[in-house]
Amino acid sequence: MAAPERGNIVILTGAGISAESGLGTFRDKGGIWEKFDWQKLATPEAFAADPHSVHAFYNARRDNLLAAEPNDAHRALAALEMLWRGEERGDYLLVTQNIDDLHARGGSMEVLHMHGELLKSRCNFCGHLFEHEHAVSARTPCPACNKAGGLRPHVVWFGEMPLGLDTIYEALGGCDLFIAIGTSGTVYPAAGFVAEAKAAGAWTVELSLEPGEVSTLFDERHYGPATKLVPDWLGRF
Ligand code: BV8
Secondary structure, eight states: OOOOSSOOEEEEEOTHHHHTTTOOOSSSTTOHHHHSOHHHHSSHHHHHHOHHHHHHHHHHHHHHHHTOOOOHHHHHHHHHHHHHHHTTOSOEEEEEOOOSSHHHHTTOSOOEETTEEEEEEEETTTOOEEEOOSOOOTTOBOTTTOOBSOEEEEEOOTTSOOSSHHHHHHHHHTOSEEEEESOOSOSTTGGGHHHHHHHTTOEEEEEESSOOTTGGGOSEEEESOHHHHHHHHHTTO
């Protein structure tokens, strides 16, 4: 597809865009859900049953993230956002399933974290939401209400409502170009976004290492490592 001069763009990223920054993906060989059981670590029931193990799981991933750097794919998306918004070519929405902060550190100004953020926790007692890099445990007191035992990762677990869905579905309903980058198309509702975009008449593009579970829905598909594929494909704008 030739790059459009104008129009509304929605981009959905998944763990694959951060793979070359050293953060694990979930379902690739050796992925996170191969090593860890998501039913014991990424559901509200798991947290209620064993908050210590769940906090330890996210503390370890937070440490990995603090040692990671954004890559050329993150930076290429930031450049597209700058161009699209700077020249008022249309709406631009970056939605990520990732809980890392590499899009922001790579220069993206606005990122919708539909599955939450690893560098944030919130208090179940007072609702306080705060950023932190240090480890948190079931005994850590809330910095606002000072009560201990109520802190949880600001992460959307399986069975929980993803964040920002109203904004996302509104953008999908009016988008001209939908690009999915580094996602296996396994987790809903994110995996259903391509169908929403198609229904709105958008051109849909999959950029990943290999075909995902909803690949056949895409108008255009390119495969390869994101740090090469994304700057190359976005270079046409
Ligand atoms: C919801 C945060 C209702 C946590 C995550 C039974 C009970 C309850 C729910 C369900 C159920 N059955 C089905 C569901 C729905 C469920 C779901 O979809 N389950 C799946 C497993 C079937 N979804 C939910 O529960 C969601 N909530 O349904 O609420 C609702 C429904 C509709 C509307 C409103 C409300 C909540 C899901 C969120 C769960 N939280 N993460 C954490 O991170 O610890 S999900 C987890 O999977 C991550 O967020 C991850 O981002 C996401 C998707 O995975 P991917 O990003 O795609 O990563 P993956 O490893 O799978 O793929 C990597 C891809 O990268 C591959 O394609 C690979 O080829 C590519 N790649 C690899 N290397 C590279 C690369 N590409 C380019 N370059 C490379 N170098």
